[in-house]
Amino acid sequence: MRQRSLIAITAALAAGALTLTACGSRDEDGGGSDSNGGDTTVVIGVDAPLTGDLSALGLGIKNSVDLAAKTANKEKTVEGITFKVEALDDQAQPSSGQQNATKLVADKDVLGVVGPLNSSVAESMQKVFDDAKLVEVSPANTNPALTQGTKWNGGEKARPYKSYFRTATTDAIQGPFAAQYVFNDAKKKSVYVIDDKKTYGAGLAATFTEEFKKLGGKVVGTQHIDPDTKDFSAVATQVKSSGADVVYYGGEYPQAGPLSKQIKAAGAKIPLVGGDGIYSADFIKLAGASGTGDLATSVGAPVEDLPSAKEFVSSYKAAGYKEAYEAYGGYSYDSGWAIIEAVKKVVEDNDGKLPDDARAKVTEAMQGVSFDGVTGKVSFDEYGDATNKQLTVYSVEGGTWKPVKSGTYEG
């Protein structure tokens, strides 16, 4: 019996190890709340994946918010207030995100949080922030349910949390926007749809599929992949034999890159199309040379092309951050700046001081925030969604993402 019980213990330990790696959290910048020069310090929290597969995007978010805070301090945007950024790592895990939310709520100096990157992580954080009336502005969450409730698709829109805002547009328009481009502009009529079953990926794939069918396109196959594996050969073989002329993938670049590569290796020379989750330089690295021609939609117009963004790009470079600002840099800067604007309003309304119920006041002020940001006009509608609904299609050409078409989706 000894041997078999050993295997049982081992199996239990293996399960334990799985959970352990899932909830370990590594914090960078413990960060306290020291005041300097008699100023009041306001902390802007950041929650994003700073390590792991999605860290490229996460670090871009952190740096961009940091830049917003530094700019506000330098320009003395809010008299008497010094902004400080405290960034926590959620490793793209909802459980870590919730822990971080609790931590940020406990720090009384935190008056607003930028993040997270993943819609699934946002789901676990919303209530924690809302209970504390702490405002959260996400630069990247695109799942419609976060602002419009789970029944958003049935026409019953209801905002679940008053403290949640986002500067990114939603998949309710990103998926259909991609479908219109693929069907009308790229002239692809049969699609193979793959997703990773996560909140973001599955939602995006669903809105894409619906619009693609409505336009008259054919869905010749669907698959759900396990984001923990790298072997997609069985799926790639199915894509090839389905005869599809395009693949739509709802998910993120760590899987999308290898998936694109393996589909092409299987002999299906068709483009892979995805959402903002694959719009990263790392996708191109992972997809390799065969990824040329793959497409991604992303929120907003290309940051480099907007006149309002020139200054952001140059000051980001001047600040000397090690990592690129990536897909959400502009949105993160605007999210951070929205918090700064809200704090400014609250302080001005209270004779230059922070009121006692600063958090609730900042959340209230956020609803009315309106300014010209990096990504265009920043303001929020009655659900907390960005009023700016611009999207862009990018294509992999010569090893980088090249904007192909910008537009506003109209249902």
Next chain:
Amino acid sequence: MNELPQQLVNGLLLGSMYGLVAIGYTMVYGIVQLINFAHGEIFMTGAFGALTVYLYVLPDGTTMWIALPLMLVGAIFVAVTVAVGAERFAYRPLRTAPRLAPLITAIGLSLALQQAVWAWYPNAKSARTFPQIEGGPFEIGSVTIQTGDVFLFIAAPISMAVLAYFVMKTRTGRGMQATAQDPDTAKLMGINTDRIIVVAFALGAAFAAVGGLAYGLKYGQIDFRMGFILGLKAFTAAVLGGIGNIYGAMIGGVVLGLAETMATAYIADVPGMSQLGGQSWANVWAFVLLILVLLFRPQGLLGERVADRA
């Protein structure tokens, strides 16, 4: 198009990789009854060893036909060094301790190795691209075989043949068999069991290193976490084949690889199963298979019922 032959090849390739790693689990277990949970990380360090040779030892632009054998040497060198070091410093001091102690050490070591690569290998915080063998894919009928997979197709059977020769024909190999049967009596017969155990760790690591190189060539990228899931799969393959049996490890790997691939490709087509198919369910079906085998053949596919020693 009939995709069955292609799917069989896909499964065979995936399974061969599981098998190469499973050999290490099974050999160490056969001799010291320890499930070396750090073995998946030894596979990972092997892959990084091969990458290191390519990036930092060889001159830029070395053709893969010259680089490949040297990368293999680098992979084996790194993996064997890590495994022998682990045996010497993490497991040997605990050899007389209760069995749970080295098992927990193994899990600790697994995390430590992952974090070490994460922290100290240049740019290893996300995936690193791995050099590829040039040349297009080969078409055999309706089956496409990638250049990178050719290595795995050749390396897996050769590895098995070398292993079989070593265990059956050499003195050290026979010593391993004797130690596996009864370490105390083997010692009395003049076998240096400490040395045999080191050899078992080293051999297992060498095959894991071959697997690590094959992984890099197949997927074009490696990362610090690649050994974790693959290690669990290889352990499953070892149990499936009959832990302690080296042929069982290879067969268990192939069966597991085929099961996953078939589940991905065909379960959704079975009437009433459309919700339970697809690649996201492949692991579930692999473990259902494992449970079934363990229920009806607890010793695994090729395992023998042995009298309990303790």
